[in-house]
Amino acid sequence: MAFVRQPTDLPRAPRHNALTTRNVSCRAMHEATVVGSLVTLLCEQAACRNLTAIRRVNLKVGQLAAIEPAALAACFEILAEDTPAAGAELAIETVPIRVLCTDCQNESRISNYDFHCEYCHGTRLDIISGRELRIESIEV
Numbered sequence: 001m002a003f004v005r006q007p008t009d010l011p012r013a014p015r016h017n018a019l020t021t022r023n024v025s026c027r028a029m030h031e032a033t034v035v036g037s038l039v040t041l042l043c044e045q046a047a048c049r050n051l052t053a054i055r056r057v058n059l060k061v062g063q064l065a066a067i068e069p070a071a072l073a074a075c076f077e078i079l080a081e082d083t084p085a086a087g088a089e090l091a092i093e094t095v096p097i098r099v100l101c102t103d104c105q106n107e108s109r110i111s112n113y114d115f116h117c118e119y120c121h122g123t124r125l126d127i128i129s130g131r132e133l134r135i136e137s138i139e140v
């Protein structure tokens, strides 16, 4: 665990055994893994900045990140328990998929996972957004 410092009165790291002991609403393993890292990052931020509570977490989640917001919220509720992030509101902004066509160099937005260029209908595409999964900001 990469905590800078962790005095005893500061919150503990997320309990990773929470999944096995309270495996009720947090069954989606992909989301659980993602939320585990998210909670660890939030604990690090809280420790660095001497925060005792985080009120809201603004996340950017790409459409290709394969995250189900409801599963994310359910996992977060369990894994954030007893940390400064407990009870924080998760605000999820979905980032659409955008691609760059390597044939005509135009950018297209992809809807319904239909991967083709809007201009030349080519399928040789580089993904330029839609994979992200990041903390945009934290409100305390």
Ligand SMILES: [Zn+2]
Residues within 6 Å of the ligand: 101, 102, 103, 104, 105, 106, 117, 118, 119, 120, 121, 122
């Ligand atoms: Zn094109």
